[in-house]
Amino acid sequence: MRKLVVSRLALAVPQLVIVAFVVFSMTYLVPGSPAAAILGASATPESIRQVEAQLGLDRPAFERLIDWAWNALNGDLGVSFVTTLPVTDMLLQRMPATLSLTVGGMVVALALGIGLGVLSAVRAGLPDRVIGAATSVGLSIPEFWFGMILLLVFAVELGWVPVVAYVPLTDDPLAWLRGMILPSIALGIGAAALIARQTRGAMVEALASPYVDTLTAAGVSRRRIVLRYALKNAMVPVLATTGLTFRILIGTSFVVEQIFAFPGAGRLLLTSVIGKDFPVVQGGVIVIAALVIALNLLIDVSYGLLNPKVRPQ
Incomplete structure (x- = not known):
């Protein structure tokens, strides 16, 4: 049974990494700028660039991904573009x-x-x-x-x-x-x-x-x-x-x-x-993915207890 748990945990880590990469990539491939969505009809090219600089959206995508992943490992899922509230607090309130x-x-x-x-x-x-x-x-x-x-x-x-x-x-x-x-x-x-x-x-x-x-x-x-x-x-x-x-x-x-x-x-x-509030989208998806993976681990262990044939030898 220990081998079963270890094998499932070993699969969980790359699954979360893949989910994080895909979600981060998809959000920044969405047409339009979050800064334009925040500013609304009054947005101008200059004001959009200023807001993007404030949000860190002018930095290279790979650099933003590494920083976001490192902060997420430490329990910091970023700050909402719209409400400026910590994403972790928003999710804890809604989950x-x-x-x-x-x-x-x-x-x-x-x-x-x-x-x-x-x-x-x-x-x-x-x-x-x-x-x-x-x-x-x-x-x-x-x-x-x-x-x-x-x-x-x-x-x-x-x-x-x-x-x-x-x-x-x-x-x-x-x-x-x-x-x-x-x-x-x-x-x-x-x-x-x-x-x-x-x-x-x-x-x-x-x-x-x-x-x-x-x-x-x-x-x-x-x-x-x-x-x-x-x-x-x-x-x-x-x-x-x-x-x-x-x-x-x-x-x-x-x-x-x-x-x-x-x-x-x-x-x-x-x-x-x-609203193109990408930090909330990224944080919410990764938290839900972690919950689903944890539940799958629990189900696999329960299934192994009921059916010894699926246990690793």
């Missing part, structure tokens, strides 16, 4: 909301997906067909459309939750939980459909294994076989794709944040891209 939303979406995806997948596998006939149709719909629904429908029905028409509902967990846990319900469902419904299909396929294969016949002949109840033995084996392939599911949720969270007015990092990155 809790994004992580809350992503984890909430993941909980919805796993709970609904595994539950429906198991039910579909053990209840052939009408339940299986209904769940199959529901998962097809879930995979095709855009998050922004489903989120707006949830808002219109449960917030505007029924008034069960406020329209703008995010409250930090540390301020009011109950209000935070109420505010997380609709966004988490909107974010996690597509992933739930995907996990349901994966779980169903894995469960059908597990229930067709010879050990199930042996357990049945030994008098073990069907419920015990499904929940204790078949489900455990079926979770191995499902767990292997959890990292991919988390990345998908992270990537689509900014859409849900826009709809539900979530003060998250995804919304911050979107406004920063539009």
Whole structure:
């Protein structure tokens, strides 16, 4: 197991380096100058050059990349071009909301997906067909459309939750939980459909294994076989794709944040891209990439514990 952790950590370092290089390069290949975006309509060639000099944009790109990477290693992600606030502080303020939303979406995806997948596998006939149709719909629904429908029905028409509902967990846990319900469902419904299909396929294969016949002949109840033995084996392939599911949720969270007015990092990155606030874009992407890599490491270790065949010899 130690070899597995070391090998994954060895891969994480070049992954972060590549992400940092690509993001830094892409931001400075975007047409237009951040100085012009800051100055607005009153920008003149002379004022643009002055602001670029103040921001250090007149320095060679490679020199800026080295300085930014060194400062990032020391926890300094730079200063926002627009707000002049430290990027690290801005992300620390926004990341809790994004992580809350992503984890909430993941909980919805796993709970609904595994539950429906198991039910579909053990209840052939009408339940299986209904769940199959529901998962097809879930995979095709855009998050922004489903989120707006949830808002219109449960917030505007029924008034069960406020329209703008995010409250930090540390301020009011109950209000935070109420505010997380609709966004988490909107974010996690597509992933739930995907996990349901994966779980169903894995469960059908597990229930067709010879050990199930042996357990049945030994008098073990069907419920015990499904929940204790078949489900455990079926979770191995499902767990292997959890990292991919988390990345998908992270990537689509900014859409849900826009709809539900979530003060998250995804919304911050979107406004920063539009405003050419490159330090915020670079810092946000590298932090999210580090979180995804750390989660993948955790999943790989968990997968290695469940399936010894993937451990390095």
